[in-house]
Ligand SMILES: Nc1ncnc2c1ncn2[C@@H]1O[C@H](COP(=O)(O)OP(=O)(O)OP(=O)(O)O)[C@@H](O)[C@H]1O
């Protein structure tokens with residue numbers, strides 16, 4: 001791991017420019033529940049940001065707001081410095097933002113290939129017909145890339161294990177993400193080898209120049225993969241850490257609010 | 266496209282085909298005339314309307330919705346047709362297009378209300394059933410029926426393809442099936458995908474040829490292939506390509522399988538839903554035209570009774586899931602054949618309508634239980650649908 005701080009970048013991608021994705025004072029309510037209150041968040045190209053917090057801290061809500069599945073009630077989202085309005089998942093994908101949801105968003109009745117290309121099916125030249133063979137062959141390459149062990153690509157994904165399904169969701173984000181990839185607990189259902197694979201992929205995405213946001217409850221993983229750690233607590237910013245200088249117990253303290261550390265928001 | 270061997274995925278098809286074979290054998294043992302060319306030809310004429318409605322039903326079921334108003338839409342469409350031809354003196358093609366357009370407009374209305382207010386299609390189309398039956402009654406008027414004398418309309422459900430042309434059609438079907446296999450095979454090879462052995466493909470095409478040949482031969486030994494059967498097959502072909510070969514169809518399966526996942530994948534769920542309701546209603550209107558052609562009139566009972574329940578039964582018996590996301594267009598024909606074969610057989614044996622209804626109901630329960638057991642197995646394996 002190169003010893004660089006996230007602020008100075010240090011990767012080969014336009015260091016020092018404004019963040020790829022920037023949220024300021026974002027607010028989101030579910031009826032009476034304030035899930036997010038004045039949250040600031042940013043991630044730059046070639047950077048992995050770990051978003052951590054206790055259950056119910058608002059991590060998934062933040063991801064869904066960026067991904068367009070939930071509209072924010074207040075605040076601003078900027079992509080490459082330009083204010084954007086993300087009102088639907090289509091808006092987000094059009095901006096090059098891809099998401100792996102905590103509650104996996106796969107269609108169980110469709111096969112692996114169909115899920116990978118869902119909503120973005122390839123067509124044969126000059127016709128309305130699906131290019132099934134082209135998609136299947138590309139899917140094969142992607143899955144092989146991730147070294148995920150899938151029995152066949154033409155079975156409905158309902159026949160796959162939780163980890164295999166997660167691998168498909170991650171592959172889909174990796175396949176389509178062109179700016180930002182959000183992964184909400186992507187390794188929660190995975191074994192040791194597959195977890196390592198996903199974090200390998202996360203680094204690959206970062207080295208490709210994407211901005212990557214990973215949510216995880218596993219401190220060891222967070223410290224291993226992140227360039228910056230952002231803590232949410234009860235829907236508010238509760239500190240930001242550099243994994244190279246911070247200790248895990250400091251981050252845990254910020255998560256649980258048991259100490260005065262943090263509060264950098 | 267896959268291997269010929271029974272797999273978990275198409276095992277249910279074999280169950281249905283075996284069930285159909287048993288039905289045929291039992292009725293043949295009870296009545297020598299059951300499997301005669303004449304009766305089989307009649308059977309095809311009898312299931313044309315049911316099969317057409319079931320095709321539309323498969324599409325809404327795949328989407329995870331249902332339509333309880335198709336019979337009433339068929340009735341309104343038939344009334345439109347008869348009024349335009351008999352009372353307004355319109356040419357047949359104008360009346361047919363108008364009847365289809367009325368159906369499509371009803372579907373547009375249903376789909377728009379369902380998606381705009383998030384109403385279950387079950388409730389909305391139940392209300393639609395009442396409304397459109399009322400419209401049908403009012404349109405047909407006190408006479409109870411409007412006769413249709415137009416030769417073309419009458420010919421739709423009562424004329425046959427000449428035997429020679431029937432063989433031409435049969436040859437085209439076999440050639441088409443072979444062509445699809447060849448093209449698919451070439452495309453798979455070009456994309457570096459594995460392909461089944463050539464012998465499998467040859468056997469599959471040969472089996473298709475034998476099957477199509479036998480059907481054509483049997484029908485030609487009576488009056489020939491009914492034109493209306495050609496019409497239903499053409500509709501099936503079109504809908505099969507739509508569901509299996511286009512992204513629109515893919516999105517229908519996605520919505521039926523996991524609506525939220527489809528939405529998150531950027532699929533326009535509402536638009537797709539509206540279009541499917543337009544399609545099923547237009548198909549129901551076509552069924553109304555066929556039925557009017559069979560009866561030489563549009564009556565106020567057309568499309569009523571157990572017809573639309575039988576259409577749902579046919580789709581589910583054929584193998585389409587009531588829970589959404591699973592179904593194929595050919596299930597409609599398969600299911601309609603089962604329902605039609607049982608009803609036709611009971612007719613031949615002189616059984617009353619009561620027995621026919623009970624028999625259809627029992628078959629439907631069996632099919633739904635099979636569907637529910639399959640779903641439970643999938644959930645037990647960890648699927649979340
Ligand atoms: N659809 C919803 N409707 C109402 N309240 C919700 C909804 N989704 C989340 N919440 C509430 O918003 C708050 C934040 O939830 P969120 O799912 O973002 O937490 P999280 O940080 O992702 O937690 P976890 O670590 O358990 O995944 C919680 O209090 C939760 O109860």
Ligand SMILES: [Mg+2]
Pocket residue numbers: 059060061102184
């Ligand atoms: Mg969460």
